[in-house]
Amino acid sequence: MIVDLQRFIANERSYWAELEKQLDHLESDPEAKMSLQQLQRFHQLYERTAAGLARINTFSSEPETKRYLENLVSRAYGEIHETRDRQRKFYPLEWVLQTLPQTFRRHIGAFYLAVAITVAGCLFGGGAIALDPDSKPVLMPFSALMQDPAKRVAEEEKAQGDPLHGMKSTFSAQLMTNNIKVAILTLALGVSWGFGTILILFYNGINLGAVAVDYIRAGETKFLLGWLMPHGVIEIPAILIAGQAGFMLAMAIIGRGNRLTLQTRMRAIAPDVVTLIFGVALLLVWAGFVEAFLSQYHEPIIPYDVKIAFGCVELTLLFLFLSKSGRRNEDRQEMGK
Amino acid sequence: MKTSTLVIRTPEGIVFAQSLAGPVTRFLAWFIDLLVILVILIVLEISFSLLGIVAGGFAIALGIVGWFVIWVGYGIFFEWSWRGQTIGKKLFRLRVVDVEGMRLQFNQIVVRNLLRFVDTLPLFYFAGGVACWLSPRCQRLGDLAANTVVVRSPRVFEPDLDQLLAGKFNSLRQFPHLVARLRQNASPVEAGIALQTLLRRDEFEPVARVEIFNDLAAHFRAKVEFPPEATDGLADEQYLRNVVDVLYRTRGERETLKR
Numbered sequence: 001m002i003v004d005l006q007r008f009i010a011n012e013r014s015y016w017a018e019l020e021k022q023l024d025h026l027e028s029d030p031e032a033k034m035s036l037q038q039l040q041r042f043h044q045l046y047e048r049t050a051a052g053l054a055r056i057n058t059f060s061s062e063p064e065t066k067r068y069l070e071n072l073v074s075r076a077y078g079e080i081h082e083t084r085d086r087q088r089k090f091y092p093l094e095w096v097l098q099t100l101p102q103t104f105r106r107h108i109g110a111f112y113l114a115v116a117i118t119v120a121g122c123l124f125g126g127g128a129i130a131l132d133p134d135s136k137p138v139l140m141p142f143s144a145l146m147q148d149p150a151k152r153v154a155e156e157e158k159a160q161g162d163p164l165h166g167m168k169s170t171f172s173a174q175l176m177t178n179n180i181k182v183a184i185l186t187l188a189l190g191v192s193w194g195f196g197t198i199l200i201l202f203y204n205g206i207n208l209g210a211v212a213v214d215y216i217r218a219g220e221t222k223f224l225l226g227w228l229m230p231h232g233v234i235e236i237p238a239i240l241i242a243g244q245a246g247f248m249l250a251m252a253i254i255g256r257g258n259r260l261t262l263q264t265r266m267r268a269i270a271p272d273v274v275t276l277i278f279g280v281a282l283l284l285v286w287a288g289f290v291e292a293f294l295s296q297y298h299e300p301i302i303p304y305d306v307k308i309a310f311g312c313v314e315l316t317l318l319f320l321f322l323s324k325s326g327r328r329n330e331d332r333q334e335m336g337k
Numbered sequence: 338m339k340t341s342t343l344v345i346r347t348p349e350g351i352v353f354a355q356s357l358a359g360p361v362t363r364f365l366a367w368f369i370d371l372l373v374i375l376v377i378l379i380v381l382e383i384s385f386s387l388l389g390i391v392a393g394g395f396a397i398a399l400g401i402v403g404w405f406v407i408w409v410g411y412g413i414f415f416e417w418s419w420r421g422q423t424i425g426k427k428l429f430r431l432r433v434v435d436v437e438g439m440r441l442q443f444n445q446i447v448v449r450n451l452l453r454f455v456d457t458l459p460l461f462y463f464a465g466g467v468a469c470w471l472s473p474r475c476q477r478l479g480d481l482a483a484n485t486v487v488v489r490s491p492r493v494f495e496p497d498l499d500q501l502l503a504g505k506f507n508s509l510r511q512f513p514h515l516v517a518r519l520r521q522n523a524s525p526v527e528a529g530i531a532l533q534t535l536l537r538r539d540e541f542e543p544v545a546r547v548e549i550f551n552d553l554a555a556h557f558r559a560k561v562e563f564p565p566e567a568t569d570g571l572a573d574e575q576y577l578r579n580v581v582d583v584l585y586r587t588r589g590e591r592e593t594l595k596r
Contacts, residue, residue: 027420050351057352067491070353077347078440169398177405181454184409188455191478196455249482263436263484270483274444277451 009065012052016072019045023075046076098326100279103272104241105323105330107248114243117198118236121205126213128206139210149218156223156298168292176288179235183242183280187249187273194250201243208236226304229311231291237318238283245276283318290314343474343486345438356489358431360469363487364462369425374411378404412450417443422490432490436474445483452479508567509579516583519561528584531557531577538574550574 022042026032034042053069104111128135140146164171182200189196215224252265260268294307342354358366385400392399415423421433421441433449435441456465456477465477474486509516531553538546554573557580568576 047349050347050349053353054351070355073347073351074345074353074355074438077345077353077438078435081347081439166394169395170401173398173401177401180405184451185454188452191452191455191482253482266482266484270442270448271444274447277447 008052008055012048015045015048016052016069019049019072019076023072023079026079027075042076043080046073046080049073049076095275096279096282098329099275101322101325102330103275104244104279107244107272107276110247110251111240111244113247114197114201114240117201117243118205118208118240121202121207122209122212123205124202125206125209125211127209129210129213130217133214136210136214139206140214141207141211145211145214149215149220149223153220153223153298157300164292164296171296172288172292175291176285179238179284179288180281183239183284184277186239186242187245187277187280190246190249191253192250193254194247197243197246197250201239204239222304222308223298225311226298226302226307227295230295230307230314231287233311233315234283234290234318235287237322238280238287241276241283242280245273245280248273248276343434343436343438343488355434357475358429358487358489359475360466362429362431362489363469363475364466366423366425366429366431367462369428370411370423371425373424374407377407377411381407409450412453413446416441416446416450421446426487430490431487433480433485434488436476436480436484436486441485445485449479449483449485452477452482455479507579507582508571509563509583512563512567515561515563515567519557519580520584522560523557523580523584527556528581531581532585535574535578535581547573550577553577554580 019042022038022045049069050073053066053073056066056069125139128139136146186197186200189200212224212228215221248269252269253262255262255265258265294302294310298304341357341359343357344352344354346352381400381403385396385403388399389396412423416433419427422431426432433441433446435445453465456462456468456479458464462477465479468481469475469477472481474480476486480486509519534549534553541549550573554576557577558568571579
């Protein structure tokens, strides 16, 4: 029996070495492509090695060779049986103009859910401030907002010089990183069947509603719009998109009405979740710049009308981008189907 | 049911297994990664402090962004570049692999690393640790979402077959009648033990290796006594190699293998 094993090993080792060499090459170069002949040879070597593993499994006394063959077969198996798209070269412009908005539209239901929860939070926060102004300490996101809005506006408008002199870039970096952290957490908490994502969105909504109603009641609506709109029209949708990604994750985990396995469902949504979160990061980088370099400057330095107009232009562009960009390509793909 | 191996059955009916890494090994690998990240951050801090002398607030801003990018991107960068390994995982011979044995994709790596934010909640990977403990494949939440597992990835070399197929001069073969007697006296079990000892020689501690070869050589010497000219100067291990060679291969087979 063992004499057979020796002969078997002597006969097969050259094929194993050849397969190992091909695997090393494929693994070291993700862009590597094989010709039809090379593919046929690779498949032949894989099948031969797999058959060898099946034979050697009958020799309980040959653990080292078995381990070696298992390693080869598992590596080759991953290369041969992978049916998902092979990683293509990344084209940033195509990704921004097509992949990102198309992905957003494909899961628009999850986005509407995120919007609905945030609006519910806004109504709750705004209603709480309107009905019980003493609840301000609980509802405001940070202590700077505790003061009377009219008093704050007066102070901001009286301020001489640049309040963020020499600190704008630092402030901007802090805003970006902090907001991206919140966005990632909003997405990641989707694994809690969406409860964590709901909590973050609802809490954000409460803060936003409370601040808005507080300033509107004090008659500072214009200041509020000029202060929040330039960065808010990007930052708020970005967090909502993070929530959308979180809900996609949650829906895949819950799998209601879907007969696919959890693994298959997660596999199907993972690329889209990653696309959305990278898109969110881009939006938040922009929002961070705008907040530090524009939003914090008020009249008389920058007129509120200019800031509001800037916010309106941004919002329109964002709306057009998310709703229209990559449509033509999408239509062509659907016709192809 | 909790298992320590990831068993994959291919459509060809071949089954292969990979050992899953436990929470403790994974925690240690993460700890090493944490130390590496801290070192990188300290270097970054010093570099940007120096740059701050010239560039002021801009350098501090770059430092903040750099800190964040390294904290979030370390795992993604290394697991993508090193096919499922970070520095810590490399040291502990661990590797992130697809749960179905497929090629690991970039989006899987991103998802498992972003979900670290939840796995670390509330402190020190508590959520991830509990998930890992409860999951049959020892997956933290990030692994569950990304369809990945962490396996042990021991260095696998082609077996040293030259130990088996020596093809060297064998002094025992000069005495064919004694070789024939040895074949007659040695049972298949004894022959098997001698062969396995040679195949696994590198797995023994040096002292244990000397002892086991000494015992086995003495055992086979007692079976058939070869004249001194055949055994003089032969170490116990070489003696055993010659014994295995004559037990398992006839002269004809030897010539075939040589060719």
